[in-house]
Structures are given as C-alpha cells and as structure tokens.
Amino acid sequence: MAMNRAWKKQVTSIPSGTQIQGKFKGNSYLIKRKIGEGAIGTVYLCQFGKQTAALKISEKQTSMTLEVNVLKALKQVRGNLLGPALLDVDDWLAPNRQTYTFYVMEYVHGESMQQFFRKNGASWLGLLMVQLLEDLEKLHKAGWVFGDLKTDNLLISQAPPKIRWIDVGGVTQIGRAIKEYTEFYDRGYWGLGSRRAEPSYDLFSVAIIFLEIFYPQRFARPETKRANLLFKKIDKVKALQPYAPVLKKAITGKYTTSAEMQRELKQIIFSRKNQSRSKTGKIGLSEAMWIFLFSILSILTSLCF
Numbered sequence: 189m190a191m192n193r194a195w196k197k198q199v200t201s202i203p204s205g206t207q208i209q210g211k212f213k214g215n216s217y218l219i220k221r222k223i224g225e226g227a228i229g230t231v232y233l234c235q236f237g238k239q240t241a242a243l244k245i246s247e248k249q250t251s252m253t254l255e256v257n258v259l260k261a262l263k264q265v266r267g268n269l270l271g272p273a274l275l276d277v278d279d280w281l282a283p284n285r286q287t288y289t290f291y292v293m294e295y296v297h298g299e300s301m302q303q304f305f306r307k308n309g310a311s312w313l314g315l316l317m318v319q320l321l322e323d324l325e326k327l328h329k330a331g332w333v334f335g336d337l338k339t340d341n342l343l344i345s346q347a348p349p350k351i352r353w354i355d356v357g358g359v360t361q362i363g364r365a366i367k368e369y370t371e372f373y374d375r376g377y378w379g380l381g382s383r384r385a386e387p388s389y390d391l392f393s394v395a396i397i398f399l400e401i402f403y404p405q406r407f408a409r410p411e412t413k414r415a416n417l418l419f420k421k422i423d424k425v426k427a428l429q430p431y432a433p434v435l436k437k438a439i440t441g442k443y444t445t446s447a448e449m450q451r452e453l454k455q456i457i458f459s460r461k462n463q464s465r466s467k468t469g470k471i472g473l474s475e476a477m478w479i480f481l482f483s484i485l486s487i488l489t490s491l492c493f
Contacts, residue, residue: 210278
C-alpha cells in the first residue's frame with residue numbers, strides 16, 4: 189500500500205529521462221520535464237523519436253478516457269482542430285506493477301496571454317477576442333462548452349497570432365453540470381449564474397480572461413455587489429473602454445450564443461477603425477495589417493460556416 193501511494197505521488201513528478209512505454213502499442217516516450225498539473229493528471233513534455241509532444245498521465249482511467257473522447261470529438265468539429273491534436277493513447281505498467289493511463293497530444297508552441305500583450309500591446313485585444321469567440325461558437329454548435337476556460341488553458345501561437353487551446357479537460361456536453369472549473373473564471377463563484385453547461389457560461393469566462401490581462405494578481409470577491417466590482421475593474425482600464433459594453437453583457441449573461449457577442453464586438457471594432465481613418469485621412473501600416481488579418485479571419489469564418 190505504501191509503495192502504491194509513493195508511485196501515485198511519483199506520477200506527478202516523473203524524473204527527466206524516464207521512458208514511458210505503452211503497454212499495448214509499445215511506443216516509447218522520453219520524459220523531458222513537467223509542464224502542467226491539474227485535478228485529473230499531470231502533463232509532461234516528452235520526446236518521441238524526433239518529435240516533441242505533450243504526455244498526460246493519471247491513475248484516473250475513467251476521467252482520462254472522457255478527455256480522450258473529447259479530443260476525438262473536437263477533431264471532428266467542422267474539420268477544425270480546436271484542441272491539441274491527439275497522437276496516442278495507451279497504458280503504462282509502472283515498476284510497482286500498477287497501471288496508469290496516458291495519452292500523447294500535440295505540444296502547442298506559444299506565449300501566455302500575459303506575455304503576448306506585454307510584448308505586442310493592447311491593439312490585438314479585439315482581434316483575439318473575436319477569434320476566441322469564433323472557435324467557441326464552433327464548439328457550442330457541436331454540443332459542447334469549454335467549461336474550465338482560463339488563461340492557463342490558452343496559448344497564443346505566432347504567424348499569425350492565434351489563441352490555441354492546450355487543455356480541454358473541462359469540456360462538458362451542453363445541458364450537463366460543469367465538471368471542472370476554476371473559481372476566478374466561474375460565474376457560480378461570483379454569484380452571477382449557474383454551473384449549467386451552456387454557451388453563456390463560457391462567455392462569462394471570456395470576459396474575465398481579458399479583464400485578467402490587466403489584473404494579473406487578480407482581486408478579491410466582495411460579499412455583495414459583485415457585478416458592480418467587475419464593471420468598475422473594466423472601467424478603470426483604458427484599453428478595455430471600447431469593449432466595455434460587450435464585456436459587461438457577457439458578465440451578466442445577456443448573450444445566449446457566441447455569435448451574438450462576436451457580432452457586437454465586430455461592430456465596435458469596425459466603428460473604431462472607421463473613426464480612426466476619418467480623423468487621420470489615411471491608414472498606418474500597422475492598422476492596414478490589422479485590417480488585412482481581420483478580413484482574412486472573417487473570410488475563413490464564412491467559408492467554414
């Protein structure tokens with residue numbers, strides 16, 4: 189029993205250089221370092237031949253099977269790869285003869301949202317909000333919500349910048365109870381809605397994610413007037429002012445679909461660009477590039493739908 193407990197603990201801190209070999213398929217993965225840990229399992233950067241990947245391992249076989257099924261389902265969503273690509277699923281027979289379930293997925297290269305906006309500034313806010321909402325709309329139409337939507341589960345890849353999902357463990361079928369959440373991003377924690385899996389649950393989290401960019405240390409939840417506190421936090425950030433009406437509606441559950449929020453956000457963005465051009469009479473290079481990227485994104489979206 190003591191040995192089993194020791195190995196359960198060790199699965200959360202597998203040393204670099206350990207070889208994880210699949211019990212059934214025989215594929216071998218060299219553990220490089222730990223890159224994440226959650227309620228379900230631990231994620232490691234690993235090497236498979238010349239390929240770098242992410243390996244998640246846990247003793248919770250049922251939960252891991254559910255996550256694998258979610259990754260497979262996401263792969264089928266209108267042909268769009270929303271989550272990381274699933275590469276392998278197998279069991280590992282540990283030295284104590286206990287079996288652990290693992291799966292291997294694409295290792296997404298990118299920056300955290302904090303890093304990206306610190307380097308590139310707030311001019312990307314609107315575009316990345318729209319892109320995240322477009323991906324969520326595809327997910328919602330397929331019958332799922334993200335659930336545990338937070339900055340830790342997102343990265344921004346480059347060329348061009350795009351938000352990628354790196355952990356889909358909280359994805360839940362619409363109509364069910366949210367199975368995994370983080371309090372700061374959870375509308376139930378703020379007393380602003382239920383934990384029922386529906387699009388508006390994710391949209392609340394979207395608003396909190398973009399608010400957190402400017403409050404990396406977060407802030408305490410008051411006993412009363414919680415929505416008012418969030419509104420005040422938004423109002424204090426100059427870069428969020430143009431998007432404040434949309435963010436506040438998301439916080440109070442006024443949107444029932446991602447498409448509604450996305451539509452109003454695009455109206456604000458194009459209105460701002462038109463105002464900027466009317467004042468200067470010309471378009472700067474960075475603005476032209478921004479409009480080009482936004483147009484390409486809109487065209488791709490229309491083709492997908």
